[in-house]
Amino acid sequence: MIKLTTHNQADRMIALIAFDRAGKRNALTPEMLTELIDLAPKAAADHDAIVLTGEGKVFCSGFDLALCQTTPDGDIMRQLLTGLSNACQTLKAIDKPVVIAAHGAAIAGGCAILGGADVVVTDTHAKLGYPVTKIGVSPAVSAPFFGASVPKGVCREKLLLPMLFFGAHAHKIGLAHLLTDEPEQVLDLALETAANLASKPPHAYAATKRLVAKLEDPNQSETARKGLTASLQLTGKPEEQRMLGALTF
Amino acid sequence: MEPQAHLETNDTIATLVLNRPDAHNAMSIGMLNAAHECMDKLDAMDTKPTVLVITGAGRSFCAGMDLKEVIIDEDPTIPRQLLETLARLTHRIRLFPAVTLARVNGAAIGGGCGLSTVCDISITHEDAKLGFPEVDLGLCPAVVAPWLVRKIGAGKARQVLLTGGLMSGARAAEFGIVTHAVESREQLDEAVSGAASALATGGPDALRATKSLLNTLDGSEDLDILLEAAALSASVLSTEDAQNRLKSRRK
Numbered sequence: 001m002i003k004l005t006t007h008n009q010a011d012r013m014i015a016l017i018a019f020d021r022a023g024k025r026n027a028l029t030p031e032m033l034t035e036l037i038d039l040a041p042k043a044a045a046d047h048d049a050i051v052l053t054g055e056g057k058v059f060c061s062g063f064d065l066a067l068c069q070t071t072p073d074g075d076i077m078r079q080l081l082t083g084l085s086n087a088c089q090t091l092k093a094i095d096k097p098v099v100i101a102a103h104g105a106a107i108a109g110g111c112a113i114l115g116g117a118d119v120v121v122t123d124t125h126a127k128l129g130y131p132v133t134k135i136g137v138s139p140a141v142s143a144p145f146f147g148a149s150v151p152k153g154v155c156r157e158k159l160l161l162p163m164l165f166f167g168a169h170a171h172k173i174g175l176a177h178l179l180t181d182e183p184e185q186v187l188d189l190a191l192e193t194a195a196n197l198a199s200k201p202p203h204a205y206a207a208t209k210r211l212v213a214k215l216e217d218p219n220q221s222e223t224a225r226k227g228l229t230a231s232l233q234l235t236g237k238p239e240e241q242r243m244l245g246a247l248t249f
Numbered sequence: 250m251e252p253q254a255h256l257e258t259n260d261t262i263a264t265l266v267l268n269r270p271d272a273h274n275a276m277s278i279g280m281l282n283a284a285h286e287c288m289d290k291l292d293a294m295d296t297k298p299t300v301l302v303i304t305g306a307g308r309s310f311c312a313g314m315d316l317k318e319v320i321i322d323e324d325p326t327i328p329r330q331l332l333e334t335l336a337r338l339t340h341r342i343r344l345f346p347a348v349t350l351a352r353v354n355g356a357a358i359g360g361g362c363g364l365s366t367v368c369d370i371s372i373t374h375e376d377a378k379l380g381f382p383e384v385d386l387g388l389c390p391a392v393v394a395p396w397l398v399r400k401i402g403a404g405k406a407r408q409v410l411l412t413g414g415l416m417s418g419a420r421a422a423e424f425g426i427v428t429h430a431v432e433s434r435e436q437l438d439e440a441v442s443g444a445a446s447a448l449a450t451g452g453p454d455a456l457r458a459t460k461s462l463l464n465t466l467d468g469s470e471d472l473d474i475l476l477e478a479a480a481l482s483a484s485v486l487s488t489e490d491a492q493n494r495l496k497s498r499r500k
Contacts, residue, residue, distance in 0.1 A: 040268070076267045100497060103482050105434075127280035132455070133450075133451030133452050133455040133459065134450050134451055134452070135452070136452035136454065136455050138454075138455040138456075138458040138459045138462070139459055140288055140458055140462040143459070143462055143466060144466070147463075147466060147467075149402055151400070151402050151403070151405075151425055152399050152400060152463075152467050153400035153401055153425050153428075153458075154425060155371050155463070156370075156400075156460075156463050157369065157370050157428050159370050159459055159461060159463065160348050160370065160448065160451075160456060160460060160463075161348075161370060161444065161447060161448060162447060162448070162450060162451050163447055223466060226462060226465060226466070227462060227466075228460070230458050230461065231458070233458060234452075234454055234455055234458055237454065239452045239453070239454045239455065240452070240454075240455075243452050
């Protein structure tokens with residue numbers, strides 16, 4: 001459910017990694033996150049940059065909630081939350097450029113994963129956000145990554161208020177860095193951006209990326225652990241069982 | 250005599266109202282203590298509300314410190330008491346296990362703007378007057394500074410606190426001091442009600458866990474820094490220059 005192709009963009013070899021579950025709006029399964037965690041560092045080693053995208057009309061609609069309902073004890077949700085945190089950390093740890101092409105929608109876990117990118121490209125009317133408290137899930141797992149992208153006050157508001165916002169707003173608050181009018185243009189702009197970043201001297205790019213990450217948070221793995229722990233403590237508990245169980249598909 | 254702050258509860262949403270409308274809800278020790286009593290009642294509830302709205306009675310949210318209490322005529326300990334009481338109130342509001350939503354219905358000045366800043370979400374209208382004019386009065390906005398830095402970042406907070414003055418609700422929204430500014434005062438209640446209702450759709454445990462984690466990550470649990478800030482603010486306030494400026498302002 002993850003597809004890797006190589007794209008030659010201005011003589012730079014770009015690893016194009018795509019969530020390949022268009023029929024389910026690229027809803028994440030534990031296997032998809034495991035594949036991404038395994039694949040991304042290998043792809044980075046063999047290419048000049050990475051672009052992460054999604055097949056079909058949207059980048060990613062979040063966790064596969066129908067799948068989560070199959071384990072009321074929270075087992076799937078636990079795997080997804082852990083995989084999401086690990087995926088964000090894996091992407092952030094890659095020294096080469098990582099660009100995410102988030103067209104159409106990046107919701108909940110799909111929005112959280114944007115925190116792993118150096119540059120996020122989206123479209124003006126894409127829908128983004130973290131409306132997961134409505135299903136009894138804490139978006140705390142996303143806080144360490146989202147909080148590094150936007151002002152803390154904005155992070156607080158967006159994680160607590162379960163409402164979606166448009167790509168234009170994501171651009172305004174700093175969650176997205178480049179904006180196009182049409183969703184169909186997002187991938188092209190992401191590839192161009194990745195090639196441009198890959199044209200920088202690699203050692204300078206890597207050193208700068210590591211420095212910025214350290215300045216953002218010198219204890220990044222510990223912060224990520226705290227966020228994950230806060231979300232995990234609710235999985236399989238009555239509130240989540242009740243609210244998640246009430247969803248119909 | 251009406252209490253200087255009171256609590257209204259409605260199922261999952263509670264509202265703490267600052268209630269000195271004739272004084273634009275300026276912060277006296279009496280009003281701050283009344284707000285603490287409201288927090289005591291909330292703490293004592295077996296089932297906590299999911300959302301706590303904080304607002305002001307009348308046309309102002311909170312006009313800042315009551316000048317009558319910070320001008321040192323008789324009891325020089327009162328300004329320090331007031332600032333410490335404010336510091337502890339902001340800390341309690343931040344740590345309260347419900348999402349806090351400031352309904353900034355009008356002027357929110359100095360410590361009053363700080364009360365809005367400490368809330369998780371704040372909504373005002375474009376014509377409201379907000380800001381931190383303390384430096385203009387020879388004062389140091391120390392108690393509110395940690396909250397503002399956490400909300401909008403050190404760079405913008407530096408600009409806002411050192412520039413002083415007031416700004417419109419619209420400008421406050423641009424800075425991120427408030428979450429959103431509706432066009433007119435008449436639209437405020439609908440916006441606040443919509444946000445409160447949306448928040449209340451969230452699972453209370455999920456909201457509490459998320460808020461608690463955010464407080465841990467941004468250092469909100471640290472009371473000592475607020476008490477140090479209160480001491481610093483009281484010290485600057487007691488200088489001759491500050492007292493002269495405050496007295497001329499009162500005239």
